[in-house]
Amino acid sequence: MKSIFSLFVILLLLPLSVTSQDKYKVVYDYTTENISYYKLDKSYKVVDTLENPKIKRSSLVEIQLKNVNPFAVDVETEVKEEEIHQAGGGFNFSSLLGGINTFSSDNLNLNVANLPAGEAFRANSRGSGITNGFSDLNEKTTNVAALKTTIMSNLLNPNLSKEDIVENVIETAGLQQDARLPDPNENFYVFLTQLEKIVQEDKAELQTDINSMSKEIDQETNNGEEALTRGELIERNYLISDLQSLMTSLNNSTIQTVEDLKKIKSLYTMLEASDFSRTYDYQIEADKVNIEVKFVQSLFAQNANSANIGSTLKTRNIKLYSKGGFKINTGVALTLNNFGSKSKDYFVDENGVIGADDNDYFTPNLSTMINFYPYTGENFNIGGSFGLSIPISGDSNIKGVNFLLGPSLHFGSKSRLSISGGLAYGPVTKLTNGLKVGDTTTFGGVDNFTKDVYDFGYFFGISFSLFDLN
Structure with missing residues (x-):
């Protein structure tokens, strides 16, 4: 009974998810060379004119080619991501x-x-x-x-x-x-x-x-x-x-x-x-889409003038950019970690008194970062980063792996360059056995009464992405 109810809920919500899909329209006029972008409502009526829009991912894009003379011109299309499907058949002049x-x-x-x-x-x-x-x-x-x-x-x-x-x-x-x-x-x-x-x-x-x-x-x-x-x-x-x-x-x-x-x-x-327009439907999923439209001589024109069989009249490119969706990539980063007064360098002076110096300087780390962000543009996005780092400074008392988490800014094509900052969670040295700074000990060193524990600090760094995970 529960499974039947779940199926009923899915079937009930499915039409809502379909009708909620955003719709756009791109119109190319063969005679004027103008390309126009429009926002459509669910009944495919134009509700807004757009200038260089970023189209919501998974939206349906209707591409219309206007004033294309089917007696003189045939249209060939090529899309980088996937084939484009023609919504309406062309007119047949073979008779x-x-x-x-x-x-x-x-x-x-x-x-x-x-x-x-x-x-x-x-x-x-x-x-x-x-x-x-x-x-x-x-x-x-x-x-x-x-x-x-x-x-x-x-x-x-x-x-x-x-x-x-x-x-x-x-x-x-x-x-x-x-x-x-x-x-x-x-x-x-x-x-x-x-x-x-x-x-x-x-x-x-x-x-x-x-x-x-x-x-x-x-x-x-x-x-x-x-x-x-x-x-x-x-x-x-x-x-x-x-x-x-x-x-x-x-x-x-x-x-x-x-x-x-x-x-x-x-x-x-x-x-x-005859219809002097061609209409295609395309669902945008990629970040950037290049639709190459090639206008070639039609079969009708070839039969009328065999001297120009198959000649290409002109080629145009319609570019679409998407927004939305969640992107993840990985990168190698150089980060600077700092734990402030929480990280100390302990020592015993000549009088046997325990002392400490604050390690409140930035320590360079080699890090592996996982960057995640909602896609809003080709050259700039805001998201977050999670990573693991190890110090590369030989005199540092920070030992072991550091965990990094914080906001990040992503720049460039495919967001290859990222600037991150935020919390660092890593090992710092602490006194044990109830000892405090200023206590007197008979030991000549501090190795016997210190240990490494994890505490919070902060970091910032620059990473370069290697490849996309999604």
């Missing part, structure tokens, strides 16, 4: 990689200059309309090409934020002038869909005009009252051949434009769904 090479193609196969230039074409009633129709469609395909180039170049630019890319794409789309088109700022997908519909309608209208013109030319040739000269017949045959080539070119360019519009729509969909 788009197969079609990137076609985005660099500017072969629109549509040019107004290639229209038939013969007299028969210019004289035809539909010639002027076809020329204007091709000119308008050519302008649309050119703007689609510009829009394609804009979105690709922006996606591959690691220094642009998501908002910048969206703004540039919408602005470029707005250059498309057609009364039938909606405003791209209102709904970009409706704009693209309507633009694709207009391209298809213009294509169909041009096809109708070309077919009608071809029929008219055939009818004029077949129904002509006067026989055509050889030169006129050759010109009309060239005109019909040019119209057929123009039809093929129209089909190919329209297919390419529609395909580009679909890919632009796919890329914009991926852009909207």
Whole structure:
């Protein structure tokens, strides 16, 4: 029954210990290079902004990388103490990689200059309309090409934020002038869909005009009252051949434009769904943590530009410092011990009277110290020391091992240098058999009526730590 009750208490207190864990947030902005530190509450809301903070040991640190373009940049992290675990998965663009090479193609196969230039074409009633129709469609395909180039170049630019890319794409789309088109700022997908519909309608209208013109030319040739000269017949045959080539070119360019519009729509969909931030969780246990963040070219960018495969864009280091926890190390020290009037040098004078001199001087000792302190900083800590020492002065009456205990100051990297002081507990010489200073004895020396007993004194010293115990 007692064990069940104990288990119940542990389970009851466990959530309290978890929720009491302090939480911090470090934000690195890729575009501005700023690093900000924040204190979070238990619901992960920012409650305070910190300047070069020392983070409480065992606290949870959320590390956020902002404005990291996942189309252009992949992130690699390395932590000295332990691996860092990513809280959220990155966005996957592999489904788009197969079609990137076609985005660099500017072969629109549509040019107004290639229209038939013969007299028969210019004289035809539909010639002027076809020329204007091709000119308008050519302008649309050119703007689609510009829009394609804009979105690709922006996606591959690691220094642009998501908002910048969206703004540039919408602005470029707005250059498309057609009364039938909606405003791209209102709904970009409706704009693209309507633009694709207009391209298809213009294509169909041009096809109708070309077919009608071809029929008219055939009818004029077949129904002509006067026989055509050889030169006129050759010109009309060239005109019909040019119209057929123009039809093929129209089909190919329209297919390419529609395909580009679909890919632009796919890329914009991926852009909207993408997250330009990376979040990692790290529980700090070490005194000092160096998180190396390496920004390398993404797989998406490598497929778009194979000349820079795997290149590192930049490397940054995020440093964290902890406080709290209990540290212990050992050191070798040189201490000065003093027992004042409690330690005396006894003697017998020529009249047989017992005398004594106070050993109220400092005696050098070689000591082994154990230093302990709560960790508050990298270069300075306040704690305590416990040690054992033996005197290294040959004429000292202090014999045996001394026990040392007192406060201490710890300096330098890993608190290697320590200054200590406090109580010393060690052997001092005392008279025995009830004898006192001033008594008369027949003995010529004091060895027969003295003994070593432990008493309190004080010490101070300097130690250098050898290694960490904890």
